[in-house]
Amino acid sequence: MNRRNTLRFLLWTGALMLASTMVPSAMAQCGLPTKPVKPAVWHPRYGGAHQTLVRAAVDDDDEQEPSIVGMWHVIFTAQTMNGEPFSGVIDNSIVVWHSDGTEIMNSSRPAQDGNFCLGVWTRAGKLKYHVNHIPWQGNDPSNAPGGIGNPQGGAQLIEKVTLSTDGNSYVGTFTLDAYDTTGHVTVSFVGVLTAKRITPHTPFTDLL
Secondary structure, three states: OOHHHHHHHHHHHHHHHHHHHHHHHHHHHOOOOOOOOOOEEEEEOOOOOOEEEEEOOOEEOOOOEEOOOEEEEEEEEEEEEOOEEEEEEEEEEEEEEOOOOEEEEEOOOOHHHOOEEEEEEEEEEOOEEEEEEEOEOOEEHHHOOOOOOEEOOEEEEEEEEEEOOOOOEEEEEEEEEEEOOOOOEEEEEEEEEEEEEEOOOOOHHHHO
């Protein structure tokens, strides 16, 4: 290799090495978000390798609105029973909405009656949510006075709620249909609900 070719080779090699040191720096700046990435949870789908990304949902950057996720004190007040006028609180509950679209309720009914029940929720619009809540209906002590009793069936609670703009309360409507073990409706309620967010500083007396 003559001197001219050797010089060209050295210049080309030097340029290549310089470019290789600059590329990672440039790539590190391309496509970065302008604000920190929010935490997320990966949920694998059963029976497949695909995974779904679910936001932690403390808030929602896309909608610029508060989140329903958290713990709530919820009062259910019926306005009709079996289609007839009725007025009364039928449940005083602690409810937790999870970021994966599930929900759990600790009802104020006796534990042997079945005071924990589960639901699923979805967004229905800006600050609006739809809940499908399906509890088992507990047990009938009348057919076993000395024990828990036989199962009575189940129920379906449908809620349509609207979250406040500050994210600390929500209101809505509900329908509750209770079923016997054959699937026939035994009682039906329609009413309204109100909820207040429970925080790490909420005293128990606020729930009374």
